[in-house]
Amino acid sequence: MTVKLTPRLKENLNKMGISELTDILSYYPYRYEVIEYIPYKDWKIDDKIIIEATIIDKPKINYYRRNQSVLYLNVVNEDDYFRVTIFNRHWLMNLEINKKITIIGTYEGNNKILASNINTQPLAEQIGIKPYYSLNKGIRENTFLRLVEQVIEKYENKIVDFIPETIRKENNYLSKKEAIKQIHRPDTQKSLFNAINTLKYEEFLKFNLIMAKRKSDAFIEDLNFIKEFDMDKIIEFISSLPFKLTDDQSKALDEILSDLKQGKQMTRLLQGDVGCGKTIVAFIAMYATVLAGKQAAIMAPTEILAKQHFNNMQKYFADYNVEIGILYSSQNLQERKETLEKIKNKEISLIVGTHSLFQEGVEFNKLGLVVTDEQHRFGVKQRQSFLLKGDYVDMLLMSATPIPRTLATTLYGDLDVTTISQTPYSNKKIHTVLIKQNSFISKIKEIEDLLDQKNQMYVVCPAIEKGSENVRNVNDIFVNLKKHYQGRYSVGLLHGQLDNEQKQIVEKQFLNGAIDILVCTTVIEVGIDVKNANIMVIYDANRFGLSQLHQLRGRIGRGKKEGYCFLLTSSKEDEVIEKLNVIVNNNDGFIISHYDLKLRGPGDILGYRQSGLPAFVLGNIIKDSEILNKSYNDAKKIIKDLINYPLIDEYLKQSENEGVLIS
Secondary structure (H helix, E strand, O other): OOOOOOHHHHHHHHHOOOOOHHHHHHOOOOEEEEEOOOOHHHOOOOOEEEEEEEEOOOOEEEEEOOOEEEEEEEEEEOOEEEEEEEEOOHHHHHOOOOOEEEEEEEEEEOOEEEEEEEEOOOHHHOOEEEEEOOOOOOOOHHHHHHHHHHHHHHHHHHOOOOOOHHHHHHHOOOOHHHHHHHHHOOOOHHHHHHHHHHHHHHHHHHHHHHHHHHHHHHOOEOHHHOOOOOHHHHHHHHHHOOOOOOHHHHHHHHHHHHHHOOOEOOEEEEEEOOOOOHHHHHHHHHHHHHHOOOEEEEEOOOHHHHHHHHHHHHHHOOOOOOOEEEEOOOOOHHHHHHHHHHHHOOOOOEEEEOHHHHOOOOOOOOEEEEEEOOHHHOOHHHHHHHHOOOOOOEEEEEEOOOOOHHHHHHHOOOOEEEEEOOOOOOOOOEEEEEEEHHHHHHHHHHHHHHHHOOOEEEEEOOEOOOOOOOOOEHHHHHHHHHHHOOOOOOEEEEOOOOOHHHHHHHHHHHHOOOOOEEEEOHHHOOOOOOOOEEEEEEOOHHHOOHHHHHHHHOOOOOOOOOEEEEEEEOOOOHHHHHHHHHHHHOOOHHHHHHHHHHHHOHHHHOOHHHHOOOOOOOOOOOOOHHHHHHHHHHHHHHHHOHHHOHHHHHHHHHHHHOOOOOO
16 A cells, blocks of 8 residues: 655654654554543533534634634534534634534533534544544644554554563553554554553563663673772771761662672662762772772762862871872863873772763773762763773762662663662751742842851752743843842852853852852752752742752752752743642652652653663553563563564664664
């Protein structure tokens, strides 16, 4: 069968992300409507109805606002007369008297119908489950429905089953061919349910197969990975710290140190809420690696965080014979050259840096451990480039976007997962308030009182300068605050477009307390630790994701005082207010990331966009956790016996070649 597309239709399909005809097979409806015929005598108010009727007089139309209209029709069905109303269908004015039409809509009582659809197709052809697609404005619904029919007819015999037959039969999944037909043209609600579940499972299975294959390929067993270190020296170092490790930190450290002693490569994720103390656990693991005669490096996503790690290391290891070095992109050339030479000669054992660490020209001498902070900010390719800097390198990834362990084990299927749930100052409160942006003036006095008590403040904006969208920007807010508080509070400005020297000056001034109010973008989101910063104002908070808001809020209340966070929004939408209230009512990162996963999916939260993993079109990792877990367990079994699954083996090879495993 030949499917003909006009140039205009092709263009509109491309705008929908459909470049090949076969893409239409996986362009699923976003909702369905069950249309069943109910005789008029059984109608009740608010019933969804469908009826065939004849127009008895000329349609009438009223226009209101710009391009808005309401059209009225009088129709008859046998001996029953109805008044039909439909909005924004001005072309129906062309319907002629005595024309037979089908009306789909809601019964309002007193023989009045509010129609959602009026067409000339026979009623019998429209009863059943109707799919609705998200379409470009240039494509009519009926055109796309016909196109779907044609594509299914053309390709249905070429659709191959990806799910192994044994798993399909065991779980009553449909064949791929039948699932595609039923999701687009369901016979019954049960067949639609089965089709959706079949395709969800296939999505999850592909994801988990890639993760399981990645873990299998990364598994390297070699005695050279064993790191022998003096545990007494580790205990001595822990005792020297100015704080006591929590039970969770101690358990996490035990798991990591145990890995380091094994004759296989460690690939472990250390996850925990903002401020739970992941970094010190990583530092201790790095120290153990150094005691074993190897180098250890930690990679941070920003220079600010890298310098903070470097300064903390210098403080903690001041009384220990450990040389520490740092590399970052804006570093003085002479200093960088000297540091590179010392790393190469192993005069430096602990190395801190940004993405500069995995660039050419950086030569390590027995690199034994790589720690990646805020791992979702780095792509898989970047992390793997770093691992290639040594022969027997263990890997520890850290994430401050914690999710429940069972879910983490599945989503991070290529890693072992360690979770820190406790925070060192669990009794310390951060007060969060949601305020309408135009009512913020009522809180100014409260904030000024807090500033007068020697607290410092972050003011976060979503934009650097004024743009087309009506959102607050740091440049305007900085100018206004500097002018308003001249002589009373010192105001600083920090954003990504400042040159490195300016950034360093501002960071140092804020850290030393010379700046009272820091107006900034999300450049401060990751890991910045200023103990005296206890106030945060976030303009246009609705512009940020929940996990990002929680990360930002994690910058305050890091000392002994309580924190105060003010979320400002101009939005009146119920969904926005509900979302922001999740932050107001929760300080627990596990709960917040759970909500965020529901709202945005793992691509945005966990960094899958950067790791090349397939997106979930139908599956929801929260709502469909049972299917997700089933596919996870099945994938592990399949990978162990891949020779008996040639189709899956070919898919994994093709995925790797096309860059799905490495972005």
